[in-house]
Amino acid sequence: xxxxxQKIEALLFVSGEDGLSLNxxxxxxxxxxxxxxxxxxxxxxxxxxxxxxxxxxxxxxETFRLATKSEVADVIKNYFDAPQLTKLSxxxxxxxxxxxxxxxxxxxxxxxxxxxxxxxxxxxxxxRDLIGEAGRLEEPGxxxxxxxxxxxxxxxxxxxxxxxxxxxxxxxxNSSSSKDLYLKQFNEKLHENEDE
Amino acid sequence: MENDTSGKLPNVKxxxxxxxxxxxxxxxxxxxxxxYDIQISKITAQYLAYLHINQQLKLDIAGKYLIMAATLMxxxxxxxxxxxxxxxxxxxxxxxxxxxxxxxxxxxxxxxxAAQNLQIQETNRQQAYTREEAAVPDGMQLAHxxxxxxxxxxxxxxxxxxxxxxxxxxxxxxxxxxxVSVTEQIQMIKNSLIQHPQGMTFNSLFxxxxxxxxxxxTFMAMLELVKKQQIDFQQSTRLGAIKLxxxxxxxxxx
Numbered sequence: 001x002x003x004x005x006q007k008i009e010a011l012l013f014v015s016g017e018d019g020l021s022l023n024x025x026x027x028x029x030x031x032x033x034x035x036x037x038x039x040x041x042x043x044x045x046x047x048x049x050x051x052x053x054x055x056x057x058x059x060x061x062e063t064f065r066l067a068t069k070s071e072v073a074d075v076i077k078n079y080f081d082a083p084q085l086t087k088l089s090x091x092x093x094x095x096x097x098x099x100x101x102x103x104x105x106x107x108x109x110x111x112x113x114x115x116x117x118x119x120x121x122x123x124x125x126x127x128r129d130l131i132g133e134a135g136r137l138e139e140p141g142x143x144x145x146x147x148x149x150x151x152x153x154x155x156x157x158x159x160x161x162x163x164x165x166x167x168x169x170x171x172x173x174n175s176s177s178s179k180d181l182y183l184k185q186f187n188e189k190l191h192e193n194e195d196e
Numbered sequence: 197m198e199n200d201t202s203g204k205l206p207n208v209k210x211x212x213x214x215x216x217x218x219x220x221x222x223x224x225x226x227x228x229x230x231x232y233d234i235q236i237s238k239i240t241a242q243y244l245a246y247l248h249i250n251q252q253l254k255l256d257i258a259g260k261y262l263i264m265a266a267t268l269m270x271x272x273x274x275x276x277x278x279x280x281x282x283x284x285x286x287x288x289x290x291x292x293x294x295x296x297x298x299x300x301x302x303x304x305x306x307x308x309x310a311a312q313n314l315q316i317q318e319t320n321r322q323q324a325y326t327r328e329e330a331a332v333p334d335g336m337q338l339a340h341x342x343x344x345x346x347x348x349x350x351x352x353x354x355x356x357x358x359x360x361x362x363x364x365x366x367x368x369x370x371x372x373x374x375x376v377s378v379t380e381q382i383q384m385i386k387n388s389l390i391q392h393p394q395g396m397t398f399n400s401l402f403x404x405x406x407x408x409x410x411x412x413x414t415f416m417a418m419l420e421l422v423k424k425q426q427i428d429f430q431q432s433t434r435l436g437a438i439k440l441x442x443x444x445x446x447x448x449x450x
Contacts (some may be wrong), residue, residue: 017329019330056324068324068325087322088315093311113304116215168313
């Protein structure tokens, strides 16, 4: 006798890195989507609880996949004996972060934040399918708007774009009030005179 | 002052920075200053010292850095001037000539930190391994094939192949003439499709191909065949593998 979760697990196993969406799973099993969500949940918890199991259920964007747990990553690297996947450069990550938090956004706005041109980075990120066009701004020149893709979610292990960690909030160190400003300016001038 | 800055700077190289803002943030952090209370005089001196060390900056890059140097010096001179007596006391805060620069730096720093967070996410995600989709056993076909494919997905698939090829590029290689014609590749695709009546994946046509000429020619051959309506493309899921079929093949007739 086959259990329902067994069916879901089997489909995920066969679909491999392509993964399946709730829609796909619903179509293939005939179960309702809420039921499938519950089953995926249960399957995921089962893997988590079982310390002898190396599997986990991944959920990024729309897609569910079977993957190995991160604990076994080291031993798997022995099997592949391959160099690490090419990671994104700091510059690419910077551009990507700006797009992720401010999308849709034009190249000019990105350039302004970074103080340098980002054209090449945008090209590279587009080729890697991490960003895509989100139409054009109705302004002179009709500049392209950029947004992150579904693959972006997968690449960074996010279920939805809302799962991005909150944008860091940078506050003054000593929470000095504006009243100190005169004093600070005075001190600074004093220092500067020393410097000269 | 000179001794003070030169001691900290020798290891700083132009390539380590993404631009003037990045460099400025680095100097501010190194000097342990509050970003909201930058000691302009000190930072300007360090910034200029840095530019001196890197005098061989390329002209197009140097421009950006020099504009920032000019901005810093403008702010410094404004700070040195005695402030005009202002009638409205409330405006004093807005009179701080550093304000624009600070706003820009704070904004930039936010995204730099966000980028670091993304990098952690990236590393974590790469700890989870998946395997390829199971091969379809002989005599069967994928059930959830739905026709329909846009030029965009085809373009993406081709770019994926190019990335893969780029990554597998040997460091040293001998350049040899590599004569492949579109006609030959058309014949190759047709032959392969005869051997694989179930259809074959887009990627499988590009395995073991090292020369980019051959990749391009194969891709052109494929487009040529589609144009002549001799083959069809199909993609089962949005990000799934693209498959090639002989047009009018039974496998395609459902």
